Amino acid sequence: MKKTSSLLFLNLLCLSSIVRAQAEPYKLEKVFQTDDIVWSMDFISEQQILFTQRSGKLKILDLTTGVSIVVPGVPAVLTKGQGGLLDVRLDPEFKKNSRVYLTYAIPEKKGYTTALGEGLLKNGKLENFSEKFRARPETDETIHFGSRLEFGEENQLFMTVGDRHERDFAQDLKKHPGKVLLFDRNDLSRAPVVFSLGHRNPQGITFDPLKKQLWLSEHGPRGGDELNLIERGKNYGWPVVTHGREYWGPSIGKGKSLSGYEDGKVVWVPSIAPSGLKLYQGSLYSELKDHFIVPALVKQHVRLVKNDATFSQVELFNSLGERFRSVQVSPAGEIYLGTDSGKIFRWRRISK
Numbered sequence: 001m002k003k004t005s006s007l008l009f010l011n012l013l014c015l016s017s018i019v020r021a022q023a024e025p026y027k028l029e030k031v032f033q034t035d036d037i038v039w040s041m042d043f044i045s046e047q048q049i050l051f052t053q054r055s056g057k058l059k060i061l062d063l064t065t066g067v068s069i070v071v072p073g074v075p076a077v078l079t080k081g082q083g084g085l086l087d088v089r090l091d092p093e094f095k096k097n098s099r100v101y102l103t104y105a106i107p108e109k110k111g112y113t114t115a116l117g118e119g120l121l122k123n124g125k126l127e128n129f130s131e132k133f134r135a136r137p138e139t140d141e142t143i144h145f146g147s148r149l150e151f152g153e154e155n156q157l158f159m160t161v162g163d164r165h166e167r168d169f170a171q172d173l174k175k176h177p178g179k180v181l182l183f184d185r186n187d188l189s190r191a192p193v194v195f196s197l198g199h200r201n202p203q204g205i206t207f208d209p210l211k212k213q214l215w216l217s218e219h220g221p222r223g224g225d226e227l228n229l230i231e232r233g234k235n236y237g238w239p240v241v242t243h244g245r246e247y248w249g250p251s252i253g254k255g256k257s258l259s260g261y262e263d264g265k266v267v268w269v270p271s272i273a274p275s276g277l278k279l280y281q282g283s284l285y286s287e288l289k290d291h292f293i294v295p296a297l298v299k300q301h302v303r304l305v306k307n308d309a310t311f312s313q314v315e316l317f318n319s320l321g322e323r324f325r326s327v328q329v330s331p332a333g334e335i336y337l338g339t340d341s342g343k344i345f346r347w348r349r350i351s352k
Contacts, residue, residue, distance in 0.1 A: 024316055028337065028345035032061055032068065038338030040087045040148075040276075041328040049328075050100070050121070051338065054084030058102070060124060061344065073119060073126030078105040078112055081142025086114075089149045090121075091185065098122055101185075102129075103147040103159065111138040114145045114161050118188060132188035133159075135176035141165035143201075144177075148276075150205040152214060157185035158195065160202035160216065167239040170198050178238065180205070180216065180230055198236040198261065204277025204294065208307075217274035217294060220244035221252065225271045226264030227292065227305065237261040243269050266311050273298035276326040279307060282333025285349070295324030295337060302327075302337065 036053040044050050049061040050071075056079055058071040077085045083105030091099035098120040106115045113136070119129030144162030151157060163170045163178035170178025178199050181192035196216075204217030214230040224244025228236055240253045241261045257263055268274070276295040280288045292305040301318035305311055317324070326338035335347035 025350055026316060027348050027350050028317055028320065029348050030343055031063060031346050032066060032344040034059075034068065034342040036342055037340045038326055038342060038344055039085065040326050041336060041338055041344070042088055042090045043328065043330050044090065044121075046330055046332050049336065049344070050088055050090065051344070052085045052088045052102070054086070055079050056085045058085065058088065058126065069124060071121070071124060071126050073129050074102070075104065075117060075129060075131065078107050078142075080112070083112060083142050083145055086145065086147045087149045089151070092151050100126065101149055101157070103149060105145050106134070108138040111140040112142055113138040114147045116159055116188065133183070133192065135161045137175060139164045139166050146202055148203060148205045150207050150214070151185070152207050153212060155184050155186050157183040158205060158214065159183065159192070160199065160205055162201040163199065163238065170200065170238045171235075171240065173197065195232055196230050196234050196236060198238045198240070200238045203275045206277045206279045206292070208279050209281070215277065215279065215292065217277045219273055220271055222247045223269040223271050225268040225274055227266040227274070227294070227311075228262065228264050234262050235260065243267050244271075266305060271298055272296040272303065275324070278327045278329055280329065280335070282329055284333030285335070293327050293335065295327050297323045297325065297340070300324070
């Protein structure tokens with residue numbers, strides 16, 4: 001991790017550990033209930049959400065009627081451990097090209113891995129779907145698949161891959177696990193570039209189009225969850241540098257901050273298990289602009305993190321007892337959250 005002033009770093013750790021829920025000016029309105037984890041969402045239009053269920057179903061939800069339909073044409077996926085149908089994103093030029101990207105877990109001869117594929121969403125069907133990439137090597141572990149997608153500048157498509165519970169993979173540039181990979185979205189058959197390394201299980205990624213910055217949230221072990229500003233070619237430390245510990249107690253690696261490794265901008269100790277990440281840039285909730293929206297699994301809340309020098313934080317919705325898995329913003333700036341209990345919520349301001 002890059003050297004940061006001790007005082008500032010301690011402040012970031014304190015912020016992450018003493019945040020308490022305040023009187024909430026917001027509420028969540030349930031718009032849908034299904035029978036499985038809502039792992040990811042994206043918007044076809046203001047009234048139609050395309051979402052994945054970890055069990056392997058891709059669905060379209062009509063927000064006007066509250067009715068969902070299953071989209072045929074999805075590849076078979078591994079539904080074991082943390083594996084399943086994972087991220088879904090519509091191409092930035094979806095209205096022109098109908099292109100949809102999926103990430104998912106799949107079985108191999110000697111284990112399991114994370115794959116990326118694309119197809120065309122037409123008339124409620126996924127047509128001409130083809131696998132474009134498999135992370136190598138596979139392992140016999142069924143955890144830490146990652147796996148989120150985000151668009152950057154021009155034709156950039158970023159994909160996160162977890163370390164697959166093989167820690168040393170995260171520091172090996174010849175292996176895909178534990179990395180942020182960069183693809184040309186117009187030619188996914190080309191081998192990806194390793195954009196950054198040293199990640200454990202990154203399940204949140206968002207791009208700031210104004211500052212041209214890529215941000216990542218990832219799970220540490222026992223403690224040591226991080227929010228990172230991702231720069232090309234940088235090493236984010238895992239498992240050499242971490243604030244996390246083994247689940248049975250001992251420390252991991254060589255320290256919490258070392259020269260040559262990037263410090264997390266925010267470190268959460270104890271862990272909150274961040275899953276999903278969105279930098280809000282909409283106008284509907286102007287007071288939330290330039291805040292990261294961080295769904296949390298273990299701590300069962302949604303955390304707002306200000307994208308400035310303070311990284312000040314507020315917990316919301318922690319009275320609902322939900323494992324918040326995914327977050328997405330509609331074209332009009334509405335915020336939606338998906339949960340492990342199969343709910344989709346719409347964010348609402350409480351009227352005074």
